[in-house]
Amino acid sequence: xxxxxxxxxxxxxxxxxxxxxxxxxxxxxxxxxxxxxxxxxxxxxxxxxxxxxxxxxxxxxxxxxxxxxxxxxxxxxxxxxxxxxxxxxxxxxxxxxxxxxxxxxxxxxxxxxxxxxxxxxxxxxxxxxxxxxxxxxxxxxxxxxxxxxxxxxxxxxxxxxxxxxxxxxxxxxxxxxxxxxxxxxxxxxxxxxxxxxxxxxxxxxxxxxxxxxxxxxxxxxxxxxxxxxxxxxxxxxxxxxxxxxxxxxxxxxxx
DNA sequence: TGCTCGATTACCT
DNA sequence: GGTAATCGAGCAA
Numbered sequence: 001x002x003x004x005x006x007x008x009x010x011x012x013x014x015x016x017x018x019x020x021x022x023x024x025x026x027x028x029x030x031x032x033x034x035x036x037x038x039x040x041x042x043x044x045x046x047x048x049x050x051x052x053x054x055x056x057x058x059x060x061x062x063x064x065x066x067x068x069x070x071x072x073x074x075x076x077x078x079x080x081x082x083x084x085x086x087x088x089x090x091x092x093x094x095x096x097x098x099x100x101x102x103x104x105x106x107x108x109x110x111x112x113x114x115x116x117x118x119x120x121x122x123x124x125x126x127x128x129x130x131x132x133x134x135x136x137x138x139x140x141x142x143x144x145x146x147x148x149x150x151x152x153x154x155x156x157x158x159x160x161x162x163x164x165x166x167x168x169x170x171x172x173x174x175x176x177x178x179x180x181x182x183x184x185x186x187x188x189x190x191x192x193x194x195x196x197x198x199x200x201x202x203x204x205x206x207x208x209x210x211x212x213x214x215x216x217x218x219x220x221x222x223x224x225x226x227x228x229x230x231x232x233x234x235x236x237x238x239x240x241x242x243x244x245x246x247x248x249x250x251x252x253x254x255x
Numbered sequence: 256t257g258c259t260c261g262a263t264t265a266c267c268t
Numbered sequence: 269g270g271t272a273a274t275c276g277a278g279c280a281a
Contacts, residue, residue, distance in 0.1 A: 042262070051262070053277095061277065078263050079274030085262090098262055158263050208262055234261090 001026065001185045006176040009069035013043035013088040013095040018201050018219045020086070020097060022187035024105065027164040029181060032110045034164045036102030036154045037187075040220040040227045042206045044085070046094030050211040054094025065094045070176035074161070074168055081158030082167050086175060086184065100207070100218070102154040103226040104163060111153050111163040156228045209233055 004023065009016055018041075026035035044052040046065070053062045053075065064073040065087055073085040073096050085096035104111045154160040161167070166182070173182040200222040205213055210233040220227045 044262075053262075056278080059277075075262085076276070078261065079276075081263050083262060100262085156263070206262070210261090231263090 001183060003176055003178070004070075004184050004186055006068070006070045009086060009088050009176070010090060011088060013045055013097050014217055016086070016088045017041045017043040017097045017217065018203075020099075020184075021201055021219060021221055022199060024185040024187070025084075025099060025102060025164065025183075026106070026185065027166060027170075027182050029165045031165065032107055034107035034111045034114075035105050036160060036164060037105050038099060038102045039224045040101035040218070042098040042100055042219070043088075043217040044096050044098060045217070046089075046096075049215070051206065051209040051213070051215075052094065052096075054096070058094070062094070064172045065096050067091050067172070070174060072166075072170055072173045072175055072182055074166060074171040074173075076168060077158065082161040083157040084161055084164075084166050084170070098157060099160060100157050101220070101226055101228045102160055103224070104150070104153045108150070108153065110165075112150075114165055115153055115159065115163055116149070151225050155226050204230065205232075207231055 001024075008019070020038050020041050023038055024035050025038055026033060044054070046052050046054040047057075049055055052065075053073075054065045058066045061075060062073065064071055065085070067087060068091045069087050069089060071087045073087055074082055075085075077083050083098060085098045088095040088097060152159060154163045170182050174180050175182050175184045202220050202222040203216045204218050204220075205216055206218045207228065207230055213233060
């Protein structure tokens with residue numbers, strides 16, 4: 001698989017982000033390969049972006065963000081999820097693009113096992129492989145919506161990392177290095193060729209942040225069902241609730 | 256040393 | 269449409 005060159009990432013995150021849409025992020029783990037075509041990303045711009053993890057300077061957690069471009073910055077969120085970024089700009093800038101959602105284009109079965117723990121994930125390899133998968137009901141929880149569950153495989157940053165098997169052990173992985181198990185390839189490398197003229201890139205405010213929420217640094221493929229749902233930052237409810245004057249609650253938009 | 260809250264998700268009403 | 273789950277980074281004291 002060809003990889004995007006390091007120079008691709010040696011630009012402002014706001015330039016890299018839209019160009020990443022349609023490219024293929026993949027992880028070749030011992031368990032197998034899972035690849036996703038990126039449909040939604042967000043740019044975070046380091047020292048000039050209050051919403052960025054790098055805004056307050058370099059720490060042990062975000063050190064990778066201040067390293068060379070093309071490396072993966074993986075962080076642990078809400079005590080249970082991982083999110084993956086790709087570092088942009090030359091070392092020292094702290095810019096990165098958060099990968100928010102993708103469409104699984106290879107290794108879907110492994111991705112399903114990671115996300116939903118299908119029966120064949122725990123079945124003894126000794127007995128027939130495949131039968132459990134075939135007979136198992138992937139959508140049993142709510143009455144069998146298999147199609148929507150496949151749409152959910154990598155919809156959202158935490159889900160995408162789970163589907164691809166990305167965790168902190170990949171923090172700092174060099175996606176541009178030929179032997180790295182984590183890689184990113186240009187559009188059409190694994191999927192069908194992408195007609196650049198046929199895609200429409202939409203932009204809007206980033207999801208779930210409270211600071212710099214006005215900057216339209218979220219990019220997604222318009223109309224793609226694999227894009228996550230927009231949610232504004234949860235307003236802080238501290239003590240007595242405000243008596244009057246509700247803040248504007250615009251920003252309701254859906255991908 | 257303790258506390259708050261988050262670049263989230265799944266499940267409930 | 270609301271909220272529990274869950275933990276560590278960052279900040280206050």
